Amino acid sequence: MKLIIQIPCFNEAETLPVVLAALPRQIPGFDQVEWLVIDDGSNDDTADVAKAHGVDHVVRHGHNQGLARTFMTGLDACLRQGADVIVNTDADNQYDANDIPALTRPIVSGEADIVVGARPIQTIEHFSPVKKLLQKLGSRVVQLASGTDIPDAPSGFRAMSASAASRLMVFSGYTYTLETIIQAGQKNMAITSVPVRVNEDLRPSRLVKSIPSYIKRSIATIIRIFVIYRPFRFFGLIGAFLFGLGFLVGLRFLFFYLSGNGDGHVQSLILAGVLLGMGFQTILIAFVADLLAANRQLLEELRTEQKAQRLLPLQKTTVTKRAKEAS
The missing domain is CATH 1.10.287 (Helix Hairpins)
Known part of the structure; x- marks a missing residue:
């Protein structure tokens, strides 16, 4: 079996080496482990840094298209490269790469199609109280809309089978996290979560430019989810x-x-x-x-x-x- 770990990137030349240094090359249940970077129109040396640090596949957007479309570009590229399982992680080193085997284990054993890493939200120091509340609210909305019990729906640290990846389609241009879980629930995919650890904050979140902006976008995303699904x-x-x-x-x-x-x-x-x-x-x-x-x-x-x-x-x-x- 082949596992491909994909990393959506936008101007991540500084943090990407830290992320790649922690990624595994051998994981139980897989014959091959490859890395794929999606460069979302970066104007720094993200693509060159990826190649210099041993990334197997680099896909580039001509201009910045946003995280959701970059995520989907990565899934399509992974499927074209023959991935049996795909792991998505962030380029800011938020997630502990040592938990990738825990993410993939339910898929390898046939227990799940999608596995979402559940972060210890309440103990993450660099998350503001408002952001923690919105994370909880967003997860609750997704649970109601999808019929699933995923406790950390906004988490981008997740694994999925090739079959599940081929059935996902993201309409939002902001983020893919909530929408893909709802689709999984509606399409009767087996979806579960496992607890994962997080690393120290290397840089401010690109999605959360300010609390008012985050609140506005989160509310718009939640409303759009209910309108669509x-x-x-x-x-x-x-x-x-x-x-x-x-x-x-x-x-x-x-x-x-x-x-x-x-x-x-x-x-x-x-x-x-x-x-x-x-x-x-x-x-x-x-x-x-x-x-x-x-x-x-x-x-x-x-x-x-x-x-x-x-x-x-x-x-x-x-x-x-x-x-x-x-x-």
């Missing part, structure tokens, strides 16, 4: 709230009308009509959004089949090459 629940709850509120306002007007004081509460009747109309229309949108979500799932299945057909010749070539090397 739970559209009927999202719009249905809003519609039910508006319809229920309009119904209560209407009952209030009816009470005053039957009491002989309806003339002074015409505004309540108008408000009730507006709220009932908005609620009804939002509920209709919930049904339409649910149909669109079903169509999206069908398109994702077609994409997965097309990708499998495209990768099949490459996988056969890789298997033949391994057989020749073994003989």
